[in-house]
Amino acid sequence: MANRAIGKSEKSKQVNTYLEAFTMKVHQARKYLMENEQEITAENIKNILRGNTPDNRMIMDVFTEHNIQIEALVGKDFAPGTFIRYKTSFDHTRSFIQWKYKKDDIPIKKLDYDFISDYSFWLKTVRGCSHNTTLKYLANFKKVVLTCVKKGWLSRDPFIGFKMTKKEIERDYLSSEELKYLTEKVFRIERLAQVRDIFLFSCYTGLAYIDVKNLKRNQIVIGIDKEKRIVTKRKKTDSTVKLPLLPTALDIISKYKVHPKCTSEGSVLPVLSNQKMNADLKEIADLCGIEKELTFHIARHTFATTVTLGNGVPMETVSKMLGHSSLKQTQHYAKILDTKISSDMQKLRNLLEE
Structure with a gap:
C-alpha cells in the first residue's frame, strides 16, 4: 500500500x-x-x-485582540479613557480566571451564566467593588462576549438572564444657600481662598477637575452672541464642549489673569493636584459649616442641579454643556431636584387658581 x-x-x-x-x-x-x-x-x-479552531479560542486571547483594536482607534472612534477602562476590565477578568480556575486562560466555550454570576460575586467580594462599579466592568466584558456571539464562536449569550440593573445613587450637590455662603465667605489663608475660587469656577461651568486643570487661555473665545465662552474637549470622553461663561466664572478668570503660574503656563487657573484640592475642600467645608463631604466632583453636580436645571435651563441644553453623549446621563440630576418639583407644582397651582 x-x-x-x-x-x-x-x-x-x-x-x-x-x-x-x-x-x-x-x-x-x-x-x-x-x-x-x-x-x-x-x-x-x-x-x-x-x-x-474558533471552537477552541481562549477568552483572554480574544480580549487581547479586542483591546489592541480599541487602542489603535483611540483619538478616532474612542476616547483614551475608554481604552483604560477596557484595560482594567481585562486585568480583572484575568485575575478572576486565575482565582476560580487556577489557570491563566480558559476556552470561550466555558462561558456560561455561572461564569458571569461568579465573576460578579468575585468583583464585589474579592475586589471590593460596589454594585454599580461591578456592572461597569461586566458591561465592558459583555461587549467582548457579544463579539464572540456575533462571529459564531459562541452559540448563546451567557449574559441572558443576568440582571444588569444599576442602583440609583443619591448625588450630593450644593444648595443655592450653601453656594451663596461659600461665595461670600472670606478666607484669611490665601491657599484656601484660591481652592474655593477654582471650585466655584467648576460650579458655574460644570467642568470636571481634569478639564479645569488643562484649560488654556486660548480656549476662551468670543461666541456668536458676542459673549465669552469656553470651547474645549472633555478629557474623559473626548467630546467637544461649548460653554457660555457666567459672570461669576468670568470674575474668577479675571482674578487670576496675572497669577505667575497662569502667565507662565498659559493656563486659566492655578490648579493644584486633585488630592490637595480635595483635602483643602474638606477644610473649607468645615469653616463654612457645610456638612456634606465636599469634593471637586460635587461642583459639577452643583452646576447641573442648582445652577442650571434648578433655574429652568432645559435638560437638553444642560446635557450639551456637560458633554454628555445622551440625555439619559443627565436625567439622574433632574431626579434629585425636589425643590424644583415643588416650585413647578406651585406655579401650576397658581395657574389653575387663575
Missing part, C-alpha cells in the same frame, strides 16, 4: 496504525472546513489539527 510501512513487524503495524488515524483526522478537519464554509487549505487543516 502506498505511503505505508512495508512488512508485518510490530513497528510497521504501529506506524501504519498511526498513519491511518492521522489520515482520518485530516479528513475530519477537511469536513469541518466544508461545514463551516471555510477555505480548504493546508494551513487551515494544520491549524485544526493543532486545535486552533
Whole structure:
C-alpha cells in the first residue's frame, strides 16, 4: 500500500496504525472546513489539527485582540479613557480566571451564566467593588462576549438572564444657600481662598477637575452672541464642549489673569493636584459649616442641579454643556431636584387658581 510501512513487524503495524488515524483526522478537519464554509487549505487543516479552531479560542486571547483594536482607534472612534477602562476590565477578568480556575486562560466555550454570576460575586467580594462599579466592568466584558456571539464562536449569550440593573445613587450637590455662603465667605489663608475660587469656577461651568486643570487661555473665545465662552474637549470622553461663561466664572478668570503660574503656563487657573484640592475642600467645608463631604466632583453636580436645571435651563441644553453623549446621563440630576418639583407644582397651582 502506498505511503505505508512495508512488512508485518510490530513497528510497521504501529506506524501504519498511526498513519491511518492521522489520515482520518485530516479528513475530519477537511469536513469541518466544508461545514463551516471555510477555505480548504493546508494551513487551515494544520491549524485544526493543532486545535486552533474558533471552537477552541481562549477568552483572554480574544480580549487581547479586542483591546489592541480599541487602542489603535483611540483619538478616532474612542476616547483614551475608554481604552483604560477596557484595560482594567481585562486585568480583572484575568485575575478572576486565575482565582476560580487556577489557570491563566480558559476556552470561550466555558462561558456560561455561572461564569458571569461568579465573576460578579468575585468583583464585589474579592475586589471590593460596589454594585454599580461591578456592572461597569461586566458591561465592558459583555461587549467582548457579544463579539464572540456575533462571529459564531459562541452559540448563546451567557449574559441572558443576568440582571444588569444599576442602583440609583443619591448625588450630593450644593444648595443655592450653601453656594451663596461659600461665595461670600472670606478666607484669611490665601491657599484656601484660591481652592474655593477654582471650585466655584467648576460650579458655574460644570467642568470636571481634569478639564479645569488643562484649560488654556486660548480656549476662551468670543461666541456668536458676542459673549465669552469656553470651547474645549472633555478629557474623559473626548467630546467637544461649548460653554457660555457666567459672570461669576468670568470674575474668577479675571482674578487670576496675572497669577505667575497662569502667565507662565498659559493656563486659566492655578490648579493644584486633585488630592490637595480635595483635602483643602474638606477644610473649607468645615469653616463654612457645610456638612456634606465636599469634593471637586460635587461642583459639577452643583452646576447641573442648582445652577442650571434648578433655574429652568432645559435638560437638553444642560446635557450639551456637560458633554454628555445622551440625555439619559443627565436625567439622574433632574431626579434629585425636589425643590424644583415643588416650585413647578406651585406655579401650576397658581395657574389653575387663575
